[in-house]
Amino acid sequence: MPNTPATVLEINLDALTHNYTYLKSRLKPNTKFLGVVKAFAYGSETVTVARKLETLGVDYFAVAYTQEGVVLREAGIATPILVLHPQPSNFDTLIEHRLEPSLYAPRILKLFITAVIKAKKENYPVHIKFNTGLNRLGFWENDVAYIIKKLQEQPLLKVVSVFSHLAASDDLAEVEFTEIQIANFEKIVKTISDKLGFVPLRHLLNTSGILNYSEAQYDMVRSGIGLYGYANDTAIDAALKPVATLKTVISQMHQIEPGESVGYNRGYRSDGYKITATLPLGHADGISRHYGNGKASVLVQGKKAPIIGNVCMDMMMIDVTGIACKEGDEVIVFGENLTAEDFAKNANTISYELLTAISQRVKRITTGS
Numbered sequence: 001m002p003n004t005p006a007t008v009l010e011i012n013l014d015a016l017t018h019n020y021t022y023l024k025s026r027l028k029p030n031t032k033f034l035g036v037v038k039a040f041a042y043g044s045e046t047v048t049v050a051r052k053l054e055t056l057g058v059d060y061f062a063v064a065y066t067q068e069g070v071v072l073r074e075a076g077i078a079t080p081i082l083v084l085h086p087q088p089s090n091f092d093t094l095i096e097h098r099l100e101p102s103l104y105a106p107r108i109l110k111l112f113i114t115a116v117i118k119a120k121k122e123n124y125p126v127h128i129k130f131n132t133g134l135n136r137l138g139f140w141e142n143d144v145a146y147i148i149k150k151l152q153e154q155p156l157l158k159v160v161s162v163f164s165h166l167a168a169s170d171d172l173a174e175v176e177f178t179e180i181q182i183a184n185f186e187k188i189v190k191t192i193s194d195k196l197g198f199v200p201l202r203h204l205l206n207t208s209g210i211l212n213y214s215e216a217q218y219d220m221v222r223s224g225i226g227l228y229g230y231a232n233d234t235a236i237d238a239a240l241k242p243v244a245t246l247k248t249v250i251s252q253m254h255q256i257e258p259g260e261s262v263g264y265n266r267g268y269r270s271d272g273y274k275i276t277a278t279l280p281l282g283h284a285d286g287i288s289r290h291y292g293n294g295k296a297s298v299l300v301q302g303k304k305a306p307i308i309g310n311v312c313m314d315m316m317m318i319d320v321t322g323i324a325c326k327e328g329d330e331v332i333v334f335g336e337n338l339t340a341e342d343f344a345k346n347a348n349t350i351s352y353e354l355l356t357a358i359s360q361r362v363k364r365i366t367t368g369s
């Protein structure tokens with residue numbers, strides 16, 4: 001391809017379809033599926049991913065911030081979009097783009113009603129978020145009376161759903177805590193439904209929740225990481241396919257003598273004759289310095305080559321001693337045979353952080369259909 005940059009992030013739509021189908025197969029046929037496409041669809045490409053999920057029949061989307069929802073609407077996405085963490089300063093924009101806010105605190109509810117009055121809207125779809133133990137965002141159970149009072153004072157909002165979020169759905173050492181969260185959620189749903197006179201959609205589970213607590217799927221689930229091919233579980237990871245593959249090339253190779261150093265601050269010191277390769281990929285592309293000094297490896301000719309020394313802004317060096325390779329050869333940073341989870345592991349982080357950190361300088365290319 002002419003003019004294709006050396007470093008690209010390939011987004012494989014066939015893998016996305018595979019993961020969506022797999023996750024759906026773990027649910028009851030009537031459970032709705034909300035696809036989480038925040039943070040550039042976990043670092044991939046929001047619009048491409050959302051369009052594909054829309055054709056696959058996803059019921060809902062979620063983004064974190066209003067502006068992410070605006071991008072989807074401007075691209076013609078018609079599926080309902082839940083904004084998980086809206087701010088009052090964006091309410092006018094949110095309403096203008098028919099985005100649906102998560103209302104998570106008395107202040108947010110009050111200010112959202114004011115914005116709906118100002119926009120002269122009625123029956124505006126909203127989602128009420130409850131805190132059941134994560135202690136991040138959400139109303140507390142004893143806010144229900146206040147919520148009902150506000151909803152009745154100005155009956156302009158339509159409560160589409162009631163939801164909460166699990167703190168440790170991927171950690172089977174925390175089953176007891178998670179079961180308490182599930183019980184709290186049930187109790188809150190009952191209290192608010194009794195007062196509303198109807199039961200809104202109920203949703204609690206993220207990807208690991210779907211896999212570990214499927215009995216709590218209620219009316220809808222919210223999956224992000226699973227769609228992109230990761231499940232916080234090695235056995236399930238094997239059933240999923242990574243959507244994003246980060247590829248680059250070898251720009252230059254060097255022969256290093258024993259005792260020589262490589263990179264800034266002489267971060268790597270050679271204890272023998274080594275062959276190194278320099279790659280056009282650095283911390284400005286999202287490969288943090290935490291991955292340097294042997295913490296992560298890439299694949300060259302299918303073989304693992306560790307990052308040596310400090311990751312630079314636009315480059316990194318790898319040890320390719322003993323690997324039959326040459327300048328211009330392709331390098332897989334992560335993807336199918338070396339997953340983002342593998343890459344992240346020794347640097348003490350998780351696939352979520354690595355994927356969402358890949359910067360906008362890296363060109364996204366779509367494969368599959």
Ligand SMILES: *Cc1c(COP(=O)(O)O)cnc(C)c1O
Nearest residue numbers: 036165206207222223224225226
């Ligand atoms: C990000 C997010 C999700 C998706 O979680 P995954 O682990 O990626 O499936 C679901 N719900 C909420 C509230 C979130 O913030």
